[in-house]
Amino acid sequence: MVAPGQRLRPSDLVFALETERSLVEHVSFIRTMEDIGIHLGVADEWINPSVAAWVEANDGYRRRVLAELAASGPVAAGALPHDPDVPYASSGWDDDKSARRLLEVLCLRGDVGVVGRDGRTRLWDVAERAYPADLFRPGPSEARRLRDNKRLTSLGIARAKPQRSPGEASPIGALGTEVRVEGLDGTWRVDPDALDALSEPFEGRTAFLSPFDRLVYDRDRATDLFGFEYVLEMYKPAAQRRWGYFALPILVGDLLVGKLDAKADRKKGLLRVFAVHEDEPWSPETGDAVAAEIDALAAWLGVEVVR
Incomplete structure (x- = not known):
């Protein structure tokens, strides 16, 4: 790989x-x-x-x-x-x-x-x-336990009963460690390995996320933890859209900082950037990092950027 x-x-x-x-x-x-x-x-x-x-x-x-x-x-x-x-x-x-x-x-x-x-x-x-002949396929109870543990590991922190999402129906329940998040009501569950990793150095990056990425798919969680407001607007009339038809959440380091409204026109070999929305005014460094990621996205798609 x-x-x-x-x-x-x-x-x-x-x-x-x-x-x-x-x-x-x-x-x-x-x-x-x-x-x-x-x-x-x-x-x-x-x-x-x-x-x-x-x-x-x-x-x-x-x-x-x-x-x-x-x-x-x-x-x-x-x-x-x-x-x-x-x-x-x-x-x-x-x-x-x-x-x-x-x-x-x-x-x-x-x-x-x-x-x-x-x-x-x-x-x-x-x-x-x-599928391979030796595919590991546990019974329903064990499969649910393994699935939910993997889900908490991937999220790091989640409500005991998070928003239902496709393919991830069950609540986190009593998995992990119970914690409280300063400024928020109720309790959360944290993956113990994530707690252990808090003392390790963190090296973030800049990335555009799919609206279906699990970091942002639970909109309530994204709002609570990151102060990040997001709605997928592809089903809204154009005049009612704030961020775009399929705007991509922008991750910089450990913060969600905005949305990218862009569309690949593969027939013409273009990445059309309609808007870059800043949730709060960005530093020059953040702006440069996002601009570089737009160029990297275009290169990955094999197209040229039109802003």
Whole structure:
């Protein structure tokens, strides 16, 4: 993979997902292959009962899809049978896409997996070829315990009952060490290793985060701990947006300091920077660090910056 401190290239990610298979695409997430069995063990938490009932009512269809995958995989959803016994119907956005909906449920459960992409189209295959034969897959109770411990480790500090987020349903509960944060009501849970690391030197960096990054995804936590206000505005009318369609939170050191409103125009080879929002006035050093990161982002994308 990539050495610590080395920048990840797009080709590194493709290699890890499709050749090395140290990473695996699992519905809306990219997980490590080492941990994917833990997430498969608790997948039913994220399957709506009505969807589970639809899959059960389509047992014959499920068998036909799995048989076709076993015979022809890896293939795209469009190459699979589209003849469910009971068609899948929703509020409209995924009507007439029964194969895709079935594959996503089977992927959550670990019956099938994503093994690559053809452009932006996912390629599916049966579990026997998608996952290693010795995949560690604990039972639900152990999987939940391991998942929640890993979640607290990744966050460092969290409320005992944080905001529900996709793929991370359960509360932190009594894991870790109970602490109070000065100026905030209630108690928090802290990973003991994070407490031990407080005496170690910290070397921060400047980075643009996805709105779905776990550092900011729990908006209440981001506000409480960092004083960082953020709303994903892609579903708002343009006139009501404060920061942009898909503004990226800006991390500098251990502070969240603003948002970047930018869009990659790959056809024209441009990164269009519409606005750089400063939550509070920045020092010249912070401004220079953010500007350098914009240039680095453009280089990573293989485009030129237009401010």
